[in-house]
Amino acid sequence: MDEYFDKIACFLKKKSRLSFTGHKRSVLQQRLENRRQQLGLADISCYWNALNNSSAEEMDLYNLVTTNETSFFRNSSQFHYFKEVIIKQQTTKRIRILSAGCSTGEEPYSIAMTIFDTLENPQEWQIEIVAGDLSDNCLNVAREGYYDAEKLSKIPENYIDRFMTTTDDGAVVKDPLKKIIRFTRLNLNDLMNAELPSWNCGIGTFDVIFCRNVMIYFAPPCQQLLVDTLHKLILPEGYLFTGDAEPLHLFRHEFKAVHQAGCLVYQKTPEPGRYN
Numbered sequence: 001m002d003e004y005f006d007k008i009a010c011f012l013k014k015k016s017r018l019s020f021t022g023h024k025r026s027v028l029q030q031r032l033e034n035r036r037q038q039l040g041l042a043d044i045s046c047y048w049n050a051l052n053n054s055s056a057e058e059m060d061l062y063n064l065v066t067t068n069e070t071s072f073f074r075n076s077s078q079f080h081y082f083k084e085v086i087i088k089q090q091t092t093k094r095i096r097i098l099s100a101g102c103s104t105g106e107e108p109y110s111i112a113m114t115i116f117d118t119l120e121n122p123q124e125w126q127i128e129i130v131a132g133d134l135s136d137n138c139l140n141v142a143r144e145g146y147y148d149a150e151k152l153s154k155i156p157e158n159y160i161d162r163f164m165t166t167t168d169d170g171a172v173v174k175d176p177l178k179k180i181i182r183f184t185r186l187n188l189n190d191l192m193n194a195e196l197p198s199w200n201c202g203i204g205t206f207d208v209i210f211c212r213n214v215m216i217y218f219a220p221p222c223q224q225l226l227v228d229t230l231h232k233l234i235l236p237e238g239y240l241f242t243g244d245a246e247p248l249h250l251f252r253h254e255f256k257a258v259h260q261a262g263c264l265v266y267q268k269t270p271e272p273g274r275y276n
């Protein structure tokens with residue numbers, strides 16, 4: 001039955017770039033076994049057939065196999081740099097941001113709260129945050145914008161008062177914040193495969209991309225391709241934030257590391273062809 005497990009792992013890698021080697025292999029095996037039982041299928045080869053005959057099952061598989069751990073204001077020093085340098089130095093009253101692998105929404109809502117707190121008149125700005133994820137389940141939670149009380153601990157108290165409506169057990173994000181975020185299903189693999197003229201799959205280009213704690217789930221050659229793809233999606237002099245375990249010195253790249261920021265942030269240099 002290992003043969004069918006390998007087929008499913010290959011399917012996942014081809015369709016989403018997710019890699020299941022080492023300990024992740026046994027985690028995947030366990031999750032697939034649970035799913036097989038839930039569907040009442042005789043063995044994993046039957047699950048393989050079901051997967052090939054149903055796009056809904058493909059979506060369910062992504063919900064099942066992705067790791068969605070996240071939190072509000074995760075890696076606060078990155079939000080500090082975003083606020084104090086990036087937003088404050090923006091010369092036009094326009095900003096487009098991508099939260100790639102946004103999970104259940106804590107990352108894009110943290111970005112939105114930071115923007116609203118920093119700008120004097122946000123209503124005079126054109127602000128768009130595109131927040132994408134492979135998992136439909138995550139996007140549904142994100143769109144609802146409701147979070148249990150224990151998830152709110154890293155949000156500054158005055159932000160909760162201003163940007164959320166509290167309930168007995170938690171809080172829900174207010175509409176003005178929701179309005180600047182476009183939650184959308186995004187498979188980074190599509191961007192990585194795409195060729196001109198639709199290479200960016202219609203999502204456009206960005207002043208800032210947060211792509212944190214996503215590429216660690218890809219195999220190394222796919223990680224390199226993701227770095228190259230993110231570079232293409234960022235406007236000249238725009239910024240990329242990566243996760244703590246995803247420093248770009250592990251890759252060939254054309255960004256400039258912003259060392260003085262004290263966190264992982266990279267700027268796209270205006271002149272191409274410079275490697276750091």
Ligand SMILES: C[S@@+](CC[C@H](N)C(=O)[O-])C[C@H]1O[C@@H](n2cnc3c(N)ncnc32)[C@H](O)[C@@H]1O
Nearest residue numbers: 016066069070101103133134135187188212213
């Ligand atoms: C660990 S969470 C990180 C969430 C957030 N960026 C953070 O740092 O807190 C990783 C997210 O990436 C998403 N993901 C994994 N592969 C993806 C792909 N190929 N395209 C888009 N999202 C993907 C997962 O569904 C998951 O929600």
